[in-house]
Amino acid sequence: MKSKWIILTLIILMYLPVSLDATILHVAVPTLASELSTAPNQLLWIIDIYSLVMAGMLLPMGALGDRLGYKTLVIIGLIIFGLASLLAALSTSAMMLIAARALLAIGASMILPATLSGIRRTFEEEKERAMALGLWTTIGVSGAAIGPLIGGYLLEHFHWGSVFLINIPIVIMVLIGVIFFIPRQNRNTNQPWPLGKAIFLLVTILLIVYGLKSGLKFDGELLFSVLIGFTGIILLTLFIKKELKSAAPMIDFHLFKMKVLAVGTIIAAVSMITLVGFELLMAQELQLVYNFTPLKAGIFIAPLMLSSCIGGPVAGWLASRVSLRILASFGIGMSSICFFALSFVDFMTQTYLVWIVFILLGLSIDIALLSSTSSIMSCVSSEQSSAAGAIEGMAYELGAGFGVIIFGLMISIIYSYNIDLSSELSESVQEEARNSITQAFKVANNIDIPELGEQIIAAAKLAFSQAHKAILISAGSLLFLLTIYIWRSLPYNIKNK
Incomplete structure (x- = not known):
């Protein structure tokens, strides 16, 4: 009996750094821009490459676990994750850090399915398994929630690489525990391993993302960026067509014919994008x-992140009392109202009001995510639940990745359009200051005339604040339209599961 709880402790410890790394870098963006002299696009790649690679690799790593046994898979995953953490901490350039983050995601995509398999195999009693899964979910959400807080503390007192170095002692401790306490599982060498399909899908996603990020700079490489993005779209279309015809697809796209499942997937992706x-x-x-x-x-x-991780009981209480249609519409609709509210409040003088709206936003997004899961699982059979769960997991990871992309690009474009610079500056200096607010600060610090430098900083801050307001109004409007779509698309009598 005692060994069960030792295994659960190991599962929690190995999952914690995986969830932390999804958000721990968010507060490090200004520091990275300064320390590594990163361009705005490189910063976006550093942040979102983790989620994008995870989205493409989760399914094949789950199949690999069946072939190798999940103990072997988690050992390999932990070693890769630990080495990648060290490589990330020692990175001396943006490209090196991007590569390290991609490697981190590969290790994480091995650890994640192994944790779920470990819970399924260790806890055969239904009540114990439910408790273990509840702890697993809490660690996942809480890790992502406190990531910025831990990242902020480490950046306050140590070098930025410390946000990755904290993974290493955890990895070493868990590795020792796994070797001694987790039993080996039977292997299924006949289990197909769709690595080729996964790499193909990952390449198509990265091509589309590259096209988006580079194309929206509107520079001389616009045509090349459009061609790259268009190539990605063509390859993705071919992938979907081939999967629809496959007898053993990696992703069962036939499930999207169920409107309720399709709506649930949209809710999951949009919720993660906005959060x-x-x-x-x-x-x-x-x-x-x-x-x-x-x-x-x-x-x-x-308050935003913590409310999103403790909102489960509230969402569960509501789910037992109202229909899924009402629950989903309420979650997305309340998120829309929160974004509109945040676009008009003053963050410095109305702090408590901001925190109240943050809490409401976190709760409403949690309600939306529960609605997504209920929608997806309500329309599939038990035999289809794994395939449906895989679709939901990919929607979460892609939503997180595209949230960084969409918000990051909107910040860059609106900031560049709104910044009002002095005519005393040369065109080359103005162009550099328009690239990003961090670039504007560098320009200001290199200007010999202090008054002119102060004007540049003031103009950059004003332009960023204007971008903030425009983005929140746009997000609120999109969520309002999505609320209408959900209300009209989901049947009134659909049950929560």
């Missing part, structure tokens, strides 16, 4: 516009 994108926006604005330290920024946004 992750907004957190990234806030982490930058608080530090760059309001001069918060990384730790103070992490503390300021803590």
Whole structure:
């Protein structure tokens, strides 16, 4: 009996750094821009490559676990995760850090399915398994929630690489525990391993993302960027067609014929886009516009993230009393109202009001995520539940990745359009200052005339604040339209599961 709880402790410890790494870098964006001299696009790649690679690799790593046994899989995953953490901490350039983050995601994509398999195999009693899964979910959400807070503390007192170095002692301790306490499982060498399909899908996603990020810079490489993005779309179309014809597809796209499942997937993706994108926006604005330290920024946004991780009981209580249609519409609709409210409040003079809206936003997004799961699982049979769960997991990871992309690109475009610079500056200097607020600060620091430097900083901060307001109004409007779509698309009598 005691060994069960030792195994659960190991599962929690190995899952914690995986969930932390999804958000721990958000408050580090200004620091990374300064320390590594990163371009705006490189910063976006550093943040979102983790979620994008995870989205493409989770399914094949789950199949690999069946072939190798999940003990072997988790040992390999932990070693890769530990080495990648060290490589990330020692990175001396943006490209090196991007590569390290991609390697981190590969290790994480091995650890994640192994944790779920470990719970299924260790806890055969239904009540114990439910409790273990509840702890697993709490660690996942809480880790992502406190990531900015831990990142802020480490950046306040140590070198930025410390946000990765904290993974290493955990990995070493868990590795020892896994070797001695987790039994080996039977292997299924006949289990197909769709690695080729996964790599193909990952390449198509990265091509589309590259096309989006580079194309929206509107520079001389616009045609090349459009071609790259268009190539990705063509390859993705071919992938979907081939999967639809496959007898053993990696992703069962036939399930999207069920409208309720399709709506649930949209809810999951949009919820993650808004949550992750907004957190990234806030982490930058608080530090760059309001001069918060990384730790103070992490503390300021803590009510949002903590409410999103403790909202499960509230969402569950509502789910037992109202229909899924009402629950989903309420979650997305309340998120829309929160974004509209945040676009008009003053973050410095109305702090408590901001925190109240943060709490409401976290709760409403949690309700939306529960609605997504209920929608997806309500329309599939038990035999289809694994395939449906895989679709939901990919929607979560892609939503997190695209949240960084969409919000990041909107910040860049609206900021560049709104910044009003002095005509005394040369065109080359103005162009550099328009690239990003961090670039504007560098220009200001290199200007020999202090008054002119102060004008540049003031103009950059004002432009970023204007971008903040425009983005939140746009997000609120999109969520309002989605609320209408959900209300009209979901049947009234559909039950929560």
